[in-house]
Amino acid sequence: xxxxxxxxxxxxxxxxxxxxxxxxxxxxxxxxxxxxxxxxxxxxxxxxxxxxxxxxxxxxxxxxxxxxxxxxxxxxxxxxxxxxxxxxxxxxxxxxxxxxxxxxxxxxxxxxxxxxx
Numbered sequence: 001x002x003x004x005x006x007x008x009x010x011x012x013x014x015x016x017x018x019x020x021x022x023x024x025x026x027x028x029x030x031x032x033x034x035x036x037x038x039x040x041x042x043x044x045x046x047x048x049x050x051x052x053x054x055x056x057x058x059x060x061x062x063x064x065x066x067x068x069x070x071x072x073x074x075x076x077x078x079x080x081x082x083x084x085x086x087x088x089x090x091x092x093x094x095x096x097x098x099x100x101x102x103x104x105x106x107x108x109x110x111x112x113x114x115x116x117x
Contacts, residue, residue: 026066030077031066031077031078031079031105032077032078032079032104032105032106032107033106033107034064034079035064035079035081035104035107037107038063038064038079038081038104039058039060041102041104041107041108041109042058042081042083042102042104042109043056043058045102045108045109045112046058046085049112049115050085050087051087051088051089051090052087052088052089053087055087055088055094056085056086056087057085057086057087058083058084058085059083059084059085059086059097060081060082060083061081061082061083061084062081062082063081064079064080064081064104065079065080065081066078066079066080067079067080067103069103069111069113076103076110076111077105078103078104078105078110078111079103079104079105080101080102080103080104080113081101081102081104082099082100082101083099083100083101083102084097084098084099084100085097085098085100086098098114099114100112100113100114100115101113101114
């Protein structure tokens with residue numbers, strides 16, 4: 001009986017810790033407002049990065065998460081959204097799904113990940 005009570009207490013504690021972590025507010029002054037329209041923001045940004053943006057097939061890999069993509073001395077805060085893109089190259093053939101990411105802050109992409117720069 002004591003084991004069952006201990007297990008129940010432990011389970012309740014884990015649920016409380018998990019719900020607290022999920023409901024803690026992200027510092028908007030550091031990361032900016034949460035980008036609810038992240039798909040639109042990234043799609044518009046990709047139009048300036050891809051050779052044939054009209055052919056882009058985007059596969060989203062979850063919602064944006066708070067991230068720091070800066071260096072140890074200089075932080076670069078925002079919301080990182082990961083995605084895969086398959087689009088046509090300069091020869092007109094599809095490249096295959098390529099993993100990329102975009103760091104969004106204040107409604108715009110401030111850094112791309114996986115584009116070779």
